[in-house]
Amino acid sequence: MAGPRKIKKISAADQVFEEMRQLILEEVWKIGERIPTETQLAEQFAVNRLTVRVALQRLQALGLLDIRVGDGTYVKALDMTENISELAAFYSSSTSAKDAEEYRYIIETACVRLAVYRRTDEDLASYWEKYQEMVRHANTRLRNASPAVAEKEAQAHTDMSLDIHTILCGMAHNELLNYAFSIAKGPNRNLMLRNVLRRMRSDSDISDILDLYEKLYLHLKEQDPEESLRAIRQIMHIDVSGTGL
Numbered sequence: 001m002a003g004p005r006k007i008k009k010i011s012a013a014d015q016v017f018e019e020m021r022q023l024i025l026e027e028v029w030k031i032g033e034r035i036p037t038e039t040q041l042a043e044q045f046a047v048n049r050l051t052v053r054v055a056l057q058r059l060q061a062l063g064l065l066d067i068r069v070g071d072g073t074y075v076k077a078l079d080m081t082e083n084i085s086e087l088a089a090f091y092s093s094s095t096s097a098k099d100a101e102e103y104r105y106i107i108e109t110a111c112v113r114l115a116v117y118r119r120t121d122e123d124l125a126s127y128w129e130k131y132q133e134m135v136r137h138a139n140t141r142l143r144n145a146s147p148a149v150a151e152k153e154a155q156a157h158t159d160m161s162l163d164i165h166t167i168l169c170g171m172a173h174n175e176l177l178n179y180a181f182s183i184a185k186g187p188n189r190n191l192m193l194r195n196v197l198r199r200m201r202s203d204s205d206i207s208d209i210l211d212l213y214e215k216l217y218l219h220l221k222e223q224d225p226e227e228s229l230r231a232i233r234q235i236m237h238i239d240v241s242g243t244g245l
Contacts, residue, residue, distance in 0.1 A: 012047050017055035019045065024064050024075055034072045035065070097194065100187040104236055107181050108169065112216075112232045115171035116225045123171045124221055130164045131213050138206050145200065154200060158193040164213065165192075168232075171220070195237065209235065 020041075023029045036044065041052045056073060059065040066074045115123075137157055145153040162185065169181040181188075199205040216231035 012051045013054040013058075016041075016045050016047060016051055017058050020055055020059060021064070024059070029075045031075050031077045034074050037072070097191055100184065100191040101236065103184050104188055104191070105233075107177060107184075108165065108232055108236065109229060111169040111172040111174070111177050111181070112220075112228050113172075113225065114174060114177075115168065115220060116223050116228050118173045119171040119220055123167065124217065126167050127164060127171070127217055127220075130160060130167060131210075131217060134160045134164065134213070135210055138210060142196075142200060143203055143206065150197075150200060154193060154196045158189060158196050161192045161196065162189050168216075 020029075020035075029035050035041075038049045038052045038056070041056075042049045045052065056065060056067065060067050063078055064076060066076045068074065134157065137153075137160060141153050142157050165188070166181065166185075169178055172178075199209060212231055212235045216228060216235065219228040219231055
């Protein structure tokens with residue numbers, strides 16, 4: 001016969017946290033809105049201010065509240081992508097390049113399939129702006145980087161590449177795919193950095209990859225699924241027949 005089950009004790013701070021969380025999720029407290037002060041909340045929940053402060057800090061840690069000293073506390077839009085990206089640092093160094101390539105292939109081709117039909121003019125404008133930034137950097141700094149600064153310039157270009165792929169995944173307008181891409185941003189960035197360093201040895205390689213980014217933009221603009229998928233596969237340097245995917 002099973003022994004007696006322990007009853008979990010819920011602290012006052014836990015109860016206040018849950019009540020406030022529900023107020024946010026049910027949009028009683030709306031995004032961008034300033035919520036009541038600690039004193040007002042303490043009176044509302046019949047607890048002391050310290051209990052309220054603990055609950056507020058937990059909600060802030062979750063990214064649900066923005067506590068501004070001297071101003072007040074405001075409700076934030078939940079950005080799971082940012083929170084998940086931070087977790088990627090814990091395993092990015094142990095992920096193999098092959099694993100990262102396969103993961104990117106699955107996520108980004110899925111995003112492109114949806115992006116062809118769901119992308120907005122604003123999405124395309126963001127993509128094109130980031131693409132032009134990459135071109136300017138490649139033409140003026142990446143190609144002319146001395147050995148002493150090559151690593152720094154490669155890092156900067158890698159961040160631009162990661163940004164444009166983030167924009168690309170956002171074009172799918174699917175939150176779960178966005179989260180999936182964010183989970184592996186660390187390993188993906190390591191893979192991209194390796195590719196950037198390799199391309200820096202050849203101007204033709206730099207030109208080729210930039211041309212592919214431009215082609216992908218044009219194919220997405222024209223809503224051409226076949227050519228869009230071809231372009232993203234070439235950008236990722238995935239040999240489809242060799243991956244088993």
